[in-house]
Amino acid sequence: MTTVSAWQRHAEAVDRLRDSYAAIPSGAPVRLAKQTSNLFRPRSEPIGPGLDVSGLTGVIEVDPIARTAEVQGMCTYEDLVDATLPHGLVPYVVPQLRTITLGGAVTGLGIESTSFRNGLPHESVLEMDVFTGAGEVVTTRPGDDLFDTFPNSYGSLGYATRLRISLERVPSYVALRHVRVEPFLLAKTIESIVATGEHDGVRVDGLDGTAFAPDEVHLTLATWQEEPGPTSDYTGQDIYYRSIRERPTDLLTTYDYLWRWDTDWFWCSGAFGAQHPLARRVWPRRWRRSDVYHRLVALERRYGVVDRLDRRAGRPQRERVIQDVEVPVDRLTEFLTWFDEAVGMRPVWLCPLVAKADWPTYPLEPGATYVNVGFWGTVPVGPEAPEGPRNRAIEEKVHELGGHKSLYSEAFYDRATFDRLYAGEHLAAVKQAFDPDDRLTSLYDKVVRRR
Numbered sequence: 329m330t331t332v333s334a335w336q337r338h339a340e341a342v343d344r345l346r347d348s349y350a351a352i353p354s355g356a357p358v359r360l361a362k363q364t365s366n367l368f369r370p371r372s373e374p375i376g377p378g379l380d381v382s383g384l385t386g387v388i389e390v391d392p393i394a395r396t397a398e399v400q401g402m403c404t405y406e407d408l409v410d411a412t413l414p415h416g417l418v419p420y421v422v423p424q425l426r427t428i429t430l431g432g433a434v435t436g437l438g439i440e441s442t443s444f445r446n447g448l449p450h451e452s453v454l455e456m457d458v459f460t461g462a463g464e465v466v467t468t469r470p471g472d473d474l475f476d477t478f479p480n481s482y483g484s485l486g487y488a489t490r491l492r493i494s495l496e497r498v499p500s501y502v503a504l505r506h507v508r509v510e511p512f513l514l515a516k517t518i519e520s521i522v523a524t525g526e527h528d529g530v531r532v533d534g535l536d537g538t539a540f541a542p543d544e545v546h547l548t549l550a551t552w553q554e555e556p557g558p559t560s561d562y563t564g565q566d567i568y569y570r571s572i573r574e575r576p577t578d579l580l581t582t583y584d585y586l587w588r589w590d591t592d593w594f595w596c597s598g599a600f601g602a603q604h605p606l607a608r609r610v611w612p613r614r615w616r617r618s619d620v621y622h623r624l625v626a627l628e629r630r631y632g633v634v635d636r637l638d639r640r641a642g643r644p645q646r647e648r649v650i651q652d653v654e655v656p657v658d659r660l661t662e663f664l665t666w667f668d669e670a671v672g673m674r675p676v677w678l679c680p681l682v683a684k685a686d687w688p689t690y691p692l693e694p695g696a697t698y699v700n701v702g703f704w705g706t707v708p709v710g711p712e713a714p715e716g717p718r719n720r721a722i723e724e725k726v727h728e729l730g731g732h733k734s735l736y737s738e739a740f741y742d743r744a745t746f747d748r749l750y751a752g753e754h755l756a757a758v759k760q761a762f763d764p765d766d767r768l769t770s771l772y773d774k775v776v777r778r779r
Contacts, residue, residue, distance in 0.1 A: 334386075334388045334389060335388060335389075337383065337386075338383075338384075338400060338490065340383065341381075341382075341383025341384050341400070341489075342384075342457075342459075342465060342489055344380050344382075344383055345379055345380055345381060345383075345384070345459060345489065346459075347380070348361065348377065348378070348379050348380035349379060349459075349463045350463070351377055352377055352378075352379075357767070357768075357769055357779075358378075358379060358461060358767045358768055359378045359379065359483075359769070360378050360379050360381055360483070360487065361377065361378030361379055361381065361382075379459070379487070381401070381402045381489075383400075384400040384401050384403075385400060385402045385403055385404070385407070386399075386403055386407065387399050387400070387403055387407065387408055387411040387412075388400065390411055390412055390415055390417070390495075392415040392417060395417060395494060395495040395496070395497065396454065396493065396494055396495060397411070397412060397417075397419075397492070397493055398490060398491075398492050399430050399490070399491050399492075399493060400430075400489065400490060400491075401429065401430065401431030401487060401488035401489050401490065401491060402429050402431060403429060403430050403431075404426060404427045404428065404429050404430075405419070405423060405425075405427075405428050405429070405430065405433070406426035406427060406587075408430060409422060409583070409586060412495055413498075413582065413583060415495075416497055416498060416499070417495040417496065417497055417498065418495060418496055418498050418582070418586065419449065419452065419493055419495060419496070420442060420446040420447075420449070420451075420452035420493075420494060420495070420496050421433075421438060421439065421440050421442050421443055421446050421447070421448060421449045421452065422440055422442075422586050423438035423439065423440055423449065424440055424589040424590065424594070425590050425593075425618040425619075426587055426617060426618065426619070427617075427618065427619040430449070430488075430493070431487060431488035431491065433449040433450075434449055434450040434453060434456070434478065434479060434488060434491065435478055435479065435480075435481055435483055435485075436480065436482055436734070436735070436736055437449075437479065437480055437690060437734050437735075437736075439652075439679050439681055439700050440534075440679065441535055441536040441548070441550055441679060442496075442533065442534055443679060443680065443681035443682070443700075444521070444522050444535045444679075444680040444681055444682055444697070445522075445525065445533075445682070447681065447682060447683055447684040448479070448681065448683060448687075450478070450479040450687070451683070451684045451685065452493050452494040453470075453475075453491050453492070453493050453494075454469070454470075454492045454493065454494060455467065455468070455469045455491070455492045456469075456475070456478075456488050456490060456491040456492070457488065457489045457490040457491075458474060458478065458485070458486040458487065458488055458489070458762075459486050459487050459488075459489050460474075460485070460486040460762040460763055460768075461485075461486060461759075461762060461763025461764075461765065461766070461767040462762060462763060462764060462765070462767075464762075465489060466762065470685075473758050473761070474486075474761075474762060476687065476688060477688050477689055477751075477754065477755060477758045479687050479689065479690060480687070480689040480690040480735065480750065480771075481689060481755065481771060482735060482736075482771060482774055482775065483768065483769070483774070484755070484759060484768055484769060484770050484771040484774060485755075485758060485759055485762060485763070485768070486762060486763070486768065498552055498582050499552045499553055499554040499582065500554055500556070500581065500582055501552075501553050501554065501555065501556060501557070501559070501579060501580070501581060501582060502533075502534070502550050502551070502552060502553070502579070502580050502581075502582055503550070503551045503553050503577070503578075503579055504548055504549065504550055504551075504577060504578040504579070504580065504585075505527075505548070505549040505551075505576065505577055506547075506548050506571075506572045506573075506575065506576055506577070506578070507546065507547050507548075507549060507576075508544070508545070508546050509537075509545050509546070509547055510545075511542065511543060511545055511661060511664070512661065514537075514545055514547075514660060514661060515657050515658055515660050515661055517547065518535070518537075518657055518660075518697065518699065519657055519658075521535055521547075521549070521680075522535075522657075522680055522697050527549055530549070530551060531551055532550070532551065533550055533552045534548075534549070534550030534551075534585075535547065535548070535549060535550070535679075535680055536548055536677065536678060536679045536680075537677070537678035537679070538569065538572050538675050538676075538677060538678065539664060539674060539675060539676045539677075539678060540573065540674060541674055542664070542665075542668050542674075544573075545678075546572050546573065547678075548572060550585065552582070557579050558579065559580055559584070560578050560579065560580055560584075561584070562580075562584065562588060562591055562592075563584070563613055563616065564613070565605065565608055565609070567591075567592055567603055568588045568589065568591065568592065569589075569592065569594060569595045569675070590617060590618050591617070592616070593618045593621045593622075594675075594677060594702075594704065595675060596621060596704055597616065597621055599705075600621060600624055602616060602621075634646065634706075643708065644708040644709060644710040645708075645709060645710055645711060645713040645714075646706035646707060646708050646709065646713060647707055647709040647713040647716060647717065647718050647719070648705075648706050648738070649671060649673060649703060649704075649705060649706065649707055649718050649719060649722070650703075650704045650705070650737045650738075651702070651703060651704075651719065651722060651734070651737050652700055652701070652702045652733070652734040652736070652737075653700070653701050653722065653726045653732070653733045653734065654681070654692065654698040654699070654700050654701075654726075654731050654732050654733075654734075655698060655699055655701060655726060655729050655730070655731035656696065656697070656698055656699075656729065656730050656731060657680065657697040657698060657699050659729040659730065659731070660678075660699045660701075662729065663701065663725065663726070663729055663731075664676070664701070666725055667701070667703070667722075667725075670718070670721055670722075670725070671707060671718050671721075671722070672707060673703050673705050673707060676701055676702060676703045677700070677701070677703075678699055678700070678701060678702075679699065679700040679702070680697055680698070680699050680700075681697075681699070681700060682695060682696065682697055682698070683696075683698075688751040688754050688755070689750050689754075689755055689771075690732060690750070691732070691751065692732065698731065716738060716740050719738055719739075719740055723739070723740060723741065727749060732749065735750075735771075735775040739775045740776065741776055743772060743776075746772050746776060747772075750771065752771075752772070756770075
């Protein structure tokens with residue numbers, strides 16, 4: 329049911345956004361006045377006022393009959409799920425971390441275990457309002473240049489203020505099977521599940537995997553179900569990623585399944601001691617969240633604590649290798665073998681996806697199966713670590729294999745290569761149309777020059 333007051337509050341929030349834009353001096357860059365982020369690339373500190381998006385953080389309405397929701401651009405998936413799940417509905421793709429915003433997942437790239445059948449988050453967007461660099465709100469739909477170029481533009485074309493999205497019906501529970509797969513059978517097993525939607529005769533609604541070692545890979549097969557039963561809780565002492573190796577089957581509530589990775593930021597909470605049994609008992613549950621760990625990482629990067637400790641101990645300087653890449657499924661084994669030799673970081677996350685359409689700035693072949701490989705950590709490199717040698721090698725290898733790299737983290741491309749890979753000429757033309765005075769920072773300047 330339409331809530332007039334919610335729409336009124338949204339209109340007032342958009343007015344405040346316009347007012348904040350008008351307050352930014354002509355010629356000054358336009359940025360969000362936003363303190364939190366799920367990006368992993370250093371950014372220059374903003375100078376002067378930014379866009380006020382403080383009133384664009386909620387759900388305007390949910391239509392359980394049409395299975396749609398009207399959502400503000402800065403609404404987190406945590407708040408979005410809280411609004412839709414009571415209706416037995418969720419977004420078609422719910423990224424792994426609670427504080428990723430819907431607008432962020434659409435202007436960036438989100439992914440999760442339903443992506444092998446539902447694609448990427450922007451592919452279930454029916455309509456959106458975009459606040460452009462010209463200071464205008466433009467309503468855009470699939471097939472429009474602005475809409476189709478918006479994914480992977482990271483704010484260089486504007487910011488989504490409202491999105492109408494399709495929702496998927498889900499039951500109350502998710503049954504899991506953790507299946508160990510021989511590495512040489514990994515690609516074929518994934519291809520079979522994607523093609524048939526099942527494994528060993530059982531329907532698969534969610535599919536992801538964890539490669540713990542070169543010879544140890546597990547696929548996690550999720551099946552929605554209404555039948556209740558004893559459920560696991562991985563927000564307390566137990567740790568989800570460890571359960572993948574320890575138990576062949578599991579049962580979670582749908583809510584806990586959606587956020588199974590967030591409590592320990594996949595496995596990265598171990599870097600803060602949060603997986604130690606004693607520390608876990610005293611570490612408040614409300615602080616076992618990806619956004620808390622992200623803030624700790626930001627503090628460490630600001631003060632360089634780890635680098636100083638390594639220097640004092642005579643250890644080589646470490647390079648941060650925090651990336652997600654997509655490779656064609658038939659090149660997955662080749663990439664993982666290379667990655668073990670060239671980088672040597674495990675575990676890594678595996679998430680198959682099939683894009684439904686061709687998106688100019690992230691040109692995956694529609695209907696083809698890719699596998700997202702996510703790896704987040706540091707490796708000892710030495711004095712050349714600041715130059716990013718491992719990250720540069722990853723970029724070269726991924727594109728040699730016909731894949732693409734997400735741009736939420738550090739990137740090192742030269743301009744010509746970047747434009748070739750991410751439709752630079754087309755992106756520039758669309759930007760010119762909706763940001764004629766070049767108020768918004770270009771995509772290359774954002775992700776490579778870190779402006």
